[in-house]
Amino acid sequence: MVDKRTEQIKELLPVYFIMGSTNCNGRDPVRVLEEAIAGGITLFQFREKGESALTGKEKVRLAERLKKICQENHIPFIVNDDLDLAIELDAHGIHVGQDDLEADIVREKFSNKILGVSAHTIEEAEQAIKDGADYLGLGPIYPTNSKDDAREVAGTGIIECFRNHGITIPIVGIGGITPANAEEVIQASADGVAVISAIASSSDVKETAKSFLRATSK
Numbered sequence: 532m533v534d535k536r537t538e539q540i541k542e543l544l545p546v547y548f549i550m551g552s553t554n555c556n557g558r559d560p561v562r563v564l565e566e567a568i569a570g571g572i573t574l575f576q577f578r579e580k581g582e583s584a585l586t587g588k589e590k591v592r593l594a595e596r597l598k599k600i601c602q603e604n605h606i607p608f609i610v611n612d613d614l615d616l617a618i619e620l621d622a623h624g625i626h627v628g629q630d631d632l633e634a635d636i637v638r639e640k641f642s643n644k645i646l647g648v649s650a651h652t653i654e655e656a657e658q659a660i661k662d663g664a665d666y667l668g669l670g671p672i673y674p675t676n677s678k679d680d681a682r683e684v685a686g687t688g689i690i691e692c693f694r695n696h697g698i699t700i701p702i703v704g705i706g707g708i709t710p711a712n713a714e715e716v717i718q719a720s721a722d723g724v725a726v727i728s729a730i731a732s733s734s735d736v737k738e739t740a741k742s743f744l745r746a747t748s749k
C-alpha cells in the first residue's frame with residue numbers, strides 16, 4: 532500500500548522547476564519564477580550555483596524573495612545543498628546529492644521536511660531510502676549544459692532499471708529534459724521531470740511550463 536506522504540510527494544513532482552540567478556539569462560529570477568508558476572510548475576528548488584552565483588547575504592535575500600513567491604502561490608520551496616539556508620528560511624525541504632551532506636544527517640536535522648536525494652546506482656537508492664529520502668533525483672537522463680560535474684548520460688533506462696529492482700519511492704528524472712522528451716521520462720515510470728534551462732531560458736517561460744504540464748499529465 533502506498534502511504535499518504537508518498538502520494539503527497541508524487542503530486543508535487545510532475546513539473547519540478549529548479550533555478551538560481553545564473554540560469555535566467557540576465558532576467559530577474561523573481562519574474563521568471565512568477566511566470567513559471569503561472570504556467571503550472573508543481574515544485575520549486577532554489578539552486579544558486581555557477582561562476583557568478585550569489586553568496587552570503589545576497590544569496591539569502593534572493594532565496595527569501597523566491598520563497599515568498601512560492602508561499603503566496605502554495606508551491607513548496609526546496610533548497611539545493613545548503614542545509615543552513617534551508618533551516619534559516621524554514622524551507623519546505625532540501626535536495627542533496629552524493630557529494631553533499633549525508634542524507635541521514637540532513638533527515639535528522641531537518642526532520643519532517645521534504646528530503647530529495649540524487650542517486651545513480653541501486654545501492655545509492657537503497658541507502659537514500661534507509662536515510663529517509665522522500666524522492667530520488669535520477670540523471671542526467673539526457674545531455675545537459677546546466678551542471679559542470681554531471682555524470683554520463685543515463686537515458687530513461689535508469690528509471691526503468693530502478694523500478695525493475697523494486698525501487699517504488701517517488702522518482703524525478705533530471706538533465707536535458709524538454710517538453711518534447713518529458714513524456715518519455717514519465718513513460719519510463721518517473722513521477723515527474725526536474726528542469727532548469729528549458730524553463731529558465733525560455734523566451735516564453737509561462738507557455739513552456741504549460742507544455743511540461745501537458746506532457747507530464749498524458
Ligand SMILES: Cc1ncc(COP(=O)(O)OP(=O)(O)O)c(N)n1
Nearest residue numbers: 611612626627628629649668705725
Ligand atoms: C531533483 C534534483 N535531482 C538531482 C539534483 C542534482 O543534485 P546534485 O547531484 O547534488 O547536484 P547539484 O544540483 O547540487 O549540482 C538536483 N539538484 N535536483
Ligand SMILES: Cc1nc(C(=O)O)sc1CCOP(=O)(O)O
Nearest residue numbers: 670671675677706707726727728
Ligand atoms: C542539477 C542537475 N543535476 C543533474 C543530475 O544528473 O543529477 S543534471 C542537472 C542539470 C539539469 O538542468 P537542465 O534541465 O538545464 O538540463
Ligand SMILES: [Mg+2]
Nearest residue numbers: 612627628631
Ligand atoms: Mg548537490
